[in-house]
Amino acid sequence: MALLEVTDLNTRFRTDDGIVKAVSGVSFTVESGETLGVVGESGSGKSVTFLTLMGLVDRRHAEVSGSVRFDGQEILGASGKQLQKIRGRRIGMIFQDPMTSLNPVKKIGWQLEEAVLLHNDVTHDEARRRAIEILKEVEIPKADTRIDDYPHQFSGGMRQRVMIAMALINNPEVLIADEPTTALDVTTQAQILRLMTKLQEEHGMAIVMITHDLGVVAELSDDVLVMYGGRVVEQAEVDDLFTKPEMPYTWGLLGSLPRLDITSARLEQIPGQPPSLLHPPSGCAFNPRCAYAFDRCHEELPELRAGAVGEGHRFRCHLSDDERARIWEAKKASLGAAEGSAA
Numbered sequence: 395m396a397l398l399e400v401t402d403l404n405t406r407f408r409t410d411d412g413i414v415k416a417v418s419g420v421s422f423t424v425e426s427g428e429t430l431g432v433v434g435e436s437g438s439g440k441s442v443t444f445l446t447l448m449g450l451v452d453r454r455h456a457e458v459s460g461s462v463r464f465d466g467q468e469i470l471g472a473s474g475k476q477l478q479k480i481r482g483r484r485i486g487m488i489f490q491d492p493m494t495s496l497n498p499v500k501k502i503g504w505q506l507e508e509a510v511l512l513h514n515d516v517t518h519d520e521a522r523r524r525a526i527e528i529l530k531e532v533e534i535p536k537a538d539t540r541i542d543d544y545p546h547q548f549s550g551g552m553r554q555r556v557m558i559a560m561a562l563i564n565n566p567e568v569l570i571a572d573e574p575t576t577a578l579d580v581t582t583q584a585q586i587l588r589l590m591t592k593l594q595e596e597h598g599m600a601i602v603m604i605t606h607d608l609g610v611v612a613e614l615s616d617d618v619l620v621m622y623g624g625r626v627v628e629q630a631e632v633d634d635l636f637t638k639p640e641m642p643y644t645w646g647l648l649g650s651l652p653r654l655d656i657t658s659a660r661l662e663q664i665p666g667q668p669p670s671l672l673h674p675p676s677g678c679a680f681n682p683r684c685a686y687a688f689d690r691c692h693e694e695l696p697e698l699r700a701g702a703v704g705e706g707h708r709f710r711c712h713l714s715d716d717e718r719a720r721i722w723e724a725k726k727a728s729l730g731a732a733e734g735s736a737a
């Protein structure tokens with residue numbers, strides 16, 4: 395049984411302009427100890443998917459359907475009290491900007507201790523000891539004195555370490571990290587990613603890494619979901635995705651990389667705009683930006699179907715297997731030639 399099992403998740407927001415289809419028919423699983431990379435541009439539905447499953451979308455304005463099972467228990471639609479027991483205890487979360495998650499007027503130590511006291515029957519002294527211990531684990535120098543600093547007294551990278559400490563303080567089974575390194579410089583990003591890998595090995599938790607950086611996905615993930623227009627458009631093991639991507643949007647992402655054995659890349663380099671979720675294009679949502687679109691693409695939504703390697707690699711595209719194989723081989727050759735001529 396998967397630790398986290400999401401089936402046919404849908405999130406619709408009611409707005410004055412109409413219904414925004416933020417998440418449509420999303421299904422995936424996360425196993426214990428696994429890292430799932432979730433990649434896509436802004437507005438692809440990747441963050442809303444995880445806010446929905448954590449019960450963090452405002453249900454007064456949102457319609458949610460589907461199923462989210464955590465450790466075998468249905469949690470979609472669970473009460474605030476039930477979810478509070480899971481959030482911060484069994485599932486930890488880290489966001490891009492720690493200043494929106496840390497309370498600026500409370501000392502770091504107070505905030506960490508609160509996180510322990512909320513979920514455990516321990517004394518203040520025990521909570522403080524645990525807070526110092528986790529600050530040391532995330533490699534904050536002089537943790538026993540810095541625990542009494544305020545968030546603004548830490549650099550961006552150190553604040554992000556504090557956020558990781560906050561998310562891990564109760565030893566969660568899953569860590570959901572939403573663009574955890576985007577606001578940081580490249581060196582600090584690399585340090586934070588190394589730290590997360592080390593902590594994963596020590597704590598054995600699963601990680602969901604939501605990002606628009608394929609370099610991060612390649613470095614950390616076991617499996618990858620590619621999201622576009624609120625849907626999963628490709629899902630595969632990381633090596634399969636990078637060596638044999640099956641649909642044109644993923645080709646576009648990989649084509650924006652400097653090399654196939656990538657180190658870092660941003661996704662904004664694909665020409666055109668992500669689709670409106672209020673008035674999505676008919677058929678395949680990628681058709682206005684797709685160089686290979688044909689009549690059927692404008693009329694019919696492609697099913698998520700299995701490729702040559704079987705159910706472990708699925709994608710949405712109307713192109714035939716032969717056409718996709720031929721186009722990808724040509725793309726690979728042109729990427730290799732460009733790399734050769736640049737050398």
Ligand code: SF4
Pocket residue numbers: 641642643678679680681684685686687688691696710711712713
């Ligand atoms: Fe392009 Fe058509 Fe495939 Fe969509 S279904 S990715 S528009 S070829």
